[in-house]
Each structure stands twice: as C-alpha cells, then as structure tokens.
Amino acid sequence: MDVAEYDAALTRAHWDLLLQADPWVEAVQAYTPPTCPEAEIFTIGKPRDPYALCVVVPIEGGFEIKNIATKTIMRRQGMASALIARVVGLAQTRGAAIVEIGTATTGRDQIRLYEKCGFKKDGILRDYFAKYPEPIIENGQLVRDMVMLRLTF
Numbered sequence: 001m002d003v004a005e006y007d008a009a010l011t012r013a014h015w016d017l018l019l020q021a022d023p024w025v026e027a028v029q030a031y032t033p034p035t036c037p038e039a040e041i042f043t044i045g046k047p048r049d050p051y052a053l054c055v056v057v058p059i060e061g062g063f064e065i066k067n068i069a070t071k072t073i074m075r076r077q078g079m080a081s082a083l084i085a086r087v088v089g090l091a092q093t094r095g096a097a098i099v100e101i102g103t104a105t106t107g108r109d110q111i112r113l114y115e116k117c118g119f120k121k122d123g124i125l126r127d128y129f130a131k132y133p134e135p136i137i138e139n140g141q142l143v144r145d146m147v148m149l150r151l152t153f
C-alpha cells in the first residue's frame with residue numbers, strides 16, 4: 001500500500017479525517033502545521049483527498065502518532081496498519097528508541113489494532129478528555145481517560 005508524505009496545507013478532506021479521530025479542532029490545530037511545523041503527515045490515496053492519514057510529531061526519544069484515521073468505507077483493509085508500519089520504519093531509520101500512540105480507554109478496536117502492530121500499554125492519562133469542550137461517547141461509554149501505548153525498539 002503506497003504511503004506518501006504530505007507537506008502542503010491541510011485540506012477540508014484532511015480535516016474531515018482528523019476530526020474523526022480527535023473531535024476538538026483546537027487540539028488538532030496544536031499538533032498540525034502551521035501551529036506545529038515539525039509535525040509530519042502521511043497519506044494513502046490522493047494526497048489532498050486521502051483514504052487515510054496520520055500525523056506524527058517528534059517526542060523525547062522518538063515519535064508520537066497524534067492522529068490516525070481512515071475513511072469509513074475504506075476501513076478494515078489495512079490502511080491504518082500500513083501508515084503505522086511506515087511511521088515505525090521511518091522512526092527506526094532515524095534512530096528513534098520509541099514510537100507512542102494514545103487513544104481513549106474506551107477504544108477497544110483501536111487498542112487491539114495498536115497491540116497487533118506491536119505496541120504495548122504504557123500508562124493512563126487520567127481525565128485527559130475531561131478538558132474537551134464536548135463530551136465524547138464511544139462504545140456507549142463516556143470517554144474520560146487516555147491510554148498510551150508504546151513500541152520500543
């Protein structure tokens with residue numbers, strides 16, 4: 001699956017995907033360009049209207065995948081896995097020690113996917129989503145805590 005790096009301005013189609021993974025616009029702005037110029041964006045499909053994308057930022061010792069989403073009709077075809085594999089490969093090439101990804105503790109499917117990709121649970125950020133302006137409900141539960149998962153090389 002072809003994964004490309006995207007380095008132009010974010011489009012409406014990108015925002016549609018980004019907000020599926022993280023519904024708070026200000027939070028997404030904080031880790032995407034131009035607010036966060038060091039963020040890198042990877043896409044599958046048409047670069048300006050992709051099937052799937054992810055956002056990666058540098059952190060101490062490696063990289064964090066801050067956002068990952070696939071268009072609803074294109075899910076379960078391995079696109080998120082391909083994006084994660086690309087980020088992990090790139091991180092290794094760059095000499096990183098870790099790659100991290102966080103998701104709501106209610107996100108069973110996301111957690112299973114990340115564990116399949118080799119990530120291991122590494123801690124809980126209690127009340128992470130309490131600061132969000134609107135409550136988020138996932139799998140019938142109020143989203144409150146974030147679980148961080150880490151891949152260590």
Ligand SMILES: CC(C)(COP(=O)(O)OP(=O)(O)OC[C@H]1O[C@@H](n2cnc3c(N)ncnc32)[C@H](O)[C@@H]1OP(=O)(O)O)[C@@H](O)C(=O)NCCC(=O)NCCS
Nearest residue numbers: 020021068069070075076077078079080081102103112113
């Ligand atoms: C989470 C998300 C990014 C996963 O994207 P995806 O492209 O469907 O992910 P993949 O296809 O790589 O993997 C999803 C599942 O499909 C399976 N799959 C992958 N290729 C497959 C194929 N060809 N046939 C059948 N199943 C397949 C994977 O094994 C995985 O299975 P699992 O449910 O047992 O873990 C997507 O559901 C999404 O955008 N959700 C909304 C936003 C979101 O929650 N983002 C994450 C926030 S942290």
